[in-house]
Amino acid sequence: MEDFSPSPPSRGSVIIGIDAGTSVVKSVAFTTGGRQIAEAARPNRYWRVEDGGVEQNMCKTWEDTAATLREVVGKLPDGAASVLAVAVTGQGDGTWLIDAAGAPVAPAWLWLDARAGALASAIRGASAYARQYEATVTGLNACQQSAQLLYMKSAMPELLERATTAFHCKDWLYFRLTGERATDPSEACFTFGDYRSRDYSEPVIDGLGLAEERRLLPPIVDGATTSHPLSPEAAAATGLPVGTPIVLGYVDFGCTAIGGGLISSKGDVGCSILGSTGIHMRYVAHAGDVVLNPDRSGYLMLLPGRSAVGQIQSNMAATLNIDWMLDLACGILAYEGIERGRQDLVKALDERVLAAKPVGAIYHPYISEAGERGPFMDPLARAQFTGLQSDAGFYDLMRAVLEGLAFAARDCYAAAGGLPAEVRLTGGAARSKAMRSILASVLGRPVRTVSREEAGAAGAAMIAAVQAGLYPDIQAAADAWVEPLVGPPSLPEPGLVPLYDEAFELYRELRDAIRPLWTKLAAIKARQGA
Numbered sequence: 001m002e003d004f005s006p007s008p009p010s011r012g013s014v015i016i017g018i019d020a021g022t023s024v025v026k027s028v029a030f031t032t033g034g035r036q037i038a039e040a041a042r043p044n045r046y047w048r049v050e051d052g053g054v055e056q057n058m059c060k061t062w063e064d065t066a067a068t069l070r071e072v073v074g075k076l077p078d079g080a081a082s083v084l085a086v087a088v089t090g091q092g093d094g095t096w097l098i099d100a101a102g103a104p105v106a107p108a109w110l111w112l113d114a115r116a117g118a119l120a121s122a123i124r125g126a127s128a129y130a131r132q133y134e135a136t137v138t139g140l141n142a143c144q145q146s147a148q149l150l151y152m153k154s155a156m157p158e159l160l161e162r163a164t165t166a167f168h169c170k171d172w173l174y175f176r177l178t179g180e181r182a183t184d185p186s187e188a189c190f191t192f193g194d195y196r197s198r199d200y201s202e203p204v205i206d207g208l209g210l211a212e213e214r215r216l217l218p219p220i221v222d223g224a225t226t227s228h229p230l231s232p233e234a235a236a237a238t239g240l241p242v243g244t245p246i247v248l249g250y251v252d253f254g255c256t257a258i259g260g261g262l263i264s265s266k267g268d269v270g271c272s273i274l275g276s277t278g279i280h281m282r283y284v285a286h287a288g289d290v291v292l293n294p295d296r297s298g299y300l301m302l303l304p305g306r307s308a309v310g311q312i313q314s315n316m317a318a319t320l321n322i323d324w325m326l327d328l329a330c331g332i333l334a335y336e337g338i339e340r341g342r343q344d345l346v347k348a349l350d351e352r353v354l355a356a357k358p359v360g361a362i363y364h365p366y367i368s369e370a371g372e373r374g375p376f377m378d379p380l381a382r383a384q385f386t387g388l389q390s391d392a393g394f395y396d397l398m399r400a401v402l403e404g405l406a407f408a409a410r411d412c413y414a415a416a417g418g419l420p421a422e423v424r425l426t427g428g429a430a431r432s433k434a435m436r437s438i439l440a441s442v443l444g445r446p447v448r449t450v451s452r453e454e455a456g457a458a459g460a461a462m463i464a465a466v467q468a469g470l471y472p473d474i475q476a477a478a479d480a481w482v483e484p485l486v487g488p489p490s491l492p493e494p495g496l497v498p499l500y501d502e503a504f505e506l507y508r509e510l511r512d513a514i515r516p517l518w519t520k521l522a523a524i525k526a527r528q529g530a
Contacts, residue, residue, distance in 0.1 A: 012084035014076060015464050017457030019252060020065060020090035020169050022046070022110065022276055027068035028457035029076060032084065032470050034481030036452060040071035052114030052142075052369060055107035058096055061169070062176045069238040080240050086230070087223060087464035088177065089249035089456055090170035092187065093143040095152070097163040097216075102175065105163045109148050114370040116147035117379035119154075123147070124296065124377060128207050135194040135201050137290060137311075138299035141373040146191050146208050153213065166216040174248045177238075178228040182221040185302045186250040192217060195300045195309060196287055223247040223463045224304040224474065247464040253279045254301045255459030257310055260426035261450050261486055263303065263478040270420035271310075272409050272439070274429035278318030278365075280374075280412040281310040282420055291417035297377045298416055304463055304474040313374035313412030319428050321365040321383065321401050329394060349398065353434040356399040358496060359503045361387040363397075363404030364511055375415030376511075380518040386510055402435050403500075406442035407507040413443070423447050424486070426455045436490040442500045446489035450482055458482075 014037070019026050022044060029038040042064035046056040073080050093111035098104055109115075120142050123129055133139065140147060145166060152159050167175065171183045185198050192208075194201040198220075205214050221228075227245040235242040249255050253273055257263075262271035262283050273279040284290055287307045290300060298313040326342040333340045364384050366372045371379035385400065413419045423445055429435045430449045440447040452458055462477040471477040 012082045014082045015084050015461040015468075016069065016072060016086045017249070017454070017459075017461035017464070018065060018069070018086065018088040018090075018173065019255070019454065019456040019460065020044070020061065020088070020173055021252060021456070022091050022112070025061065025064050025068060026454060026457055027065070027072040028454045028461070029072050030458060030461045032465060034458070034462075036454060036458070038072050038075035039454065040068040040075070042068055046110055046112070052117065054110045054112035054114075056110055058104040058108050058172060061108070062173060065173055066234070066237040069240065073239045083240060083244055085227065085245040085247055085464040085468055086177070086240065087247040087249045087460035088170050088173050089252045089255040089460040090168070090173060092168060092251040092253060093145060094168060095145045095148040096167040096169060096172045097159060098165050098167065098172070098175070099162050100164045106159050108169070108172070111143040112368070112370060113148065114142050114379065116151040117142040117370060119151055120144070120147040121377075121379060123208070129296070132204050132207050133296045134292070135204050136190055136192075136299070137195055137292065138190045139293075139295075139297035139373060139377050141377055142370050142379055143373070144191050146210065149210055149213050149216070150208065160213060160216070163216055165218050166213075167218065168251070170249065170251070171218065174246065177230055177234045177246045179231045180221070180228045181218040182248055183218050184248050184250050185220055185222055186254045188217070188220045189302055190299045195290070195302060198302055221248050222304070223249050224466045227464070227467055245464075245468070247460070247467050249460030249463050250304065251301065252456050253281075253312075254303060254310065255463070256426055256456040257281050258303070258459035258462055258474065258478065259450070259452065259455030259457070259482065260459075261424035261448070261478070261482050262310060263308075263475055264424075264483065265475065265479055266422070268421040269424060270413060270422070271424045271426065273427040274318045274405065274425065274435065275427035276318065276320055278315035278405060278408060278412070279312060280314070280409050280416065281312045282413065282416045284309050284311050284417075293375060293415045295376050295415070297374050298412070304466065311416045313416045315365065315374055315408045315412065316368035316370050316372050317365055318405055321367045321405065322398075322429065324367055325398055325401055350433040352395040353399045353402060354437065356393075356395045358399070358499060359403065360392055360396040361385045361400040362503065362507055362510060363400040364507070365401065365404040365408055375412050378515065378518065380522045381515075382518055382521065384514065399434075399438075402432075402438050403442065403503070404507075405429070405435070406439045407504050409439060410442055410504055411508065419443055419445055421445065422489070425449050437493070440490045441492045441496040442504065444492050444497050444501070446491055448489050449487050451485045451487055
């Protein structure tokens with residue numbers, strides 16, 4: 001695409017976006033007009049502990065991030081001198097605690113952590129929860145920092161006694177880059193705030209029973225208007241000049257939605273992110289137009305600007321369901337002495353899935369140990385196939401899985417105010433022709449992708465471009481960076497739309513019918529130590 005910069009930068013011509021995801025941390029370099037020119041990545045490592053915990057080494061995450069910055073800077077023609085700014089986003093939810101000296105108190109608790117599941121369920125059942133939901137429009141679940149802090153307060157009070165600040169992933173990296181203790185509006189408000197004021201809400205914090213832990217919440221910094229300079233220590237670690245402006249982006253799926261086309265001058269657009277989780281976001285220009293879900297699931301994500309928000313429903317697991325199927329197949333092949341990886345099977349996946357019979361079975365994609373969070377809240381929700389018969393092969397099952405992900409997306413959009421006129425698809429599954437085709441037919445809407453794989457890093461970099469004064473607002477940045485990269489539509493297949501309409505209603509009926517049985521299944525598993 002052509003570079004477009006309303007005003008020439010004075011310090012450089014490159015913006016680096018950091019995206020510290022669950023599986024990979026990446027640093028990606030963009031020109032000020034939005035062209036991606038270099039990237040570097042390192043795999044993230046996390047581990048599981050008893051009682052459903054999932055943790056990550058905070059110092060290793062910073063070291064890997066610094067290494068990607070050094071590598072990407074080394075790939076730039078003019079090196080560090082060309083860098084105008086660095087922006088950082090990362091995986092949402094979770095709890096990353098540090099002490100007064102800035103050292104980690106314990107390993108980070110990730111969004112995958114399920115230890116606070118029962119506690120979150122109890123809070124959702126309390127009468128005071130309605131007021132909290134109306135302020136945050138966030139359905140409380142085990143992955144959120146509020147629930148995790150409450151669990152720590154009860155089961156591990158020594159962690160909170162030693163802690164002075166509770167970060168999220170990108171906040172921790174921002175601290176290591178700048179020395180500033182801060183979080184962004186999106187993370188702060190959907191957990192502890194009021195979306196109308198775009199600030200912390202003391203009644204929400206008090207209602208959660210976290211008044212004493214209020215001291216742990218860092219100041220809110222909006223990266224669209226504020227940056228902080230790179231510290232000397234971080235400069236030595238990254239190879240960037242001391243004082244390089246560092247911008248705290250919004251949470252990763254907010255940045256991914258920005259880079260993936262949610263903010264569009266085209267009008268009624270939605271954005272689905274099918275990565276490890278499934279995130280389905282409807283753009284709402286004015287906070288007064290927010291639609292509350294009667295089930296009190298889903299949440300709002302503040303977007304850069306005065307009142308714009310993304311109304312979101314989110315599945316706990318999206319491509320995790322596909323990975324599970326692929327791993328089963330690889331395991332069976334390995335048992336027979338045939339070594340194959342996921343990528344080997346993915347190569348032939350699209351055509352074979354599209355050739356499989358539609359609605360060979362109904363699949364509910366609740367494969368996460370943390371249950372489901374959208375468009376309903378249930379930590380005991382579990383995946384299931386319904387309607388299998390003896391002639392079902394691997395690709396029939398895989399098609400049912402993709403259809404299940406599409407049904408889950410439709411379920412989420414219905415709870416977030418209705419289907420948009422067009423959906424922009426991003427995340428790992430967006431590369432799948434079969435996924436795009438099935439999603440379009442299930443939604444009955446055109447589905448487009450943006451030809452940029454690193455949408456999260458791009459969204460963070462776009463916020464930095466606004467902060468640097470290159471664009472007047474995020475809409476102008478999106479018009480320049482995203483719209484030229486929007487691809488042709490995958491259109492609904494007319495013959496499949498009525499079939500999928502009927503199957504979708506069955507999907508919801510089956511889900512509602514089986515929900516009471518998840519509790520019984522969980523009790524059986526608990527007795528077996530599963």
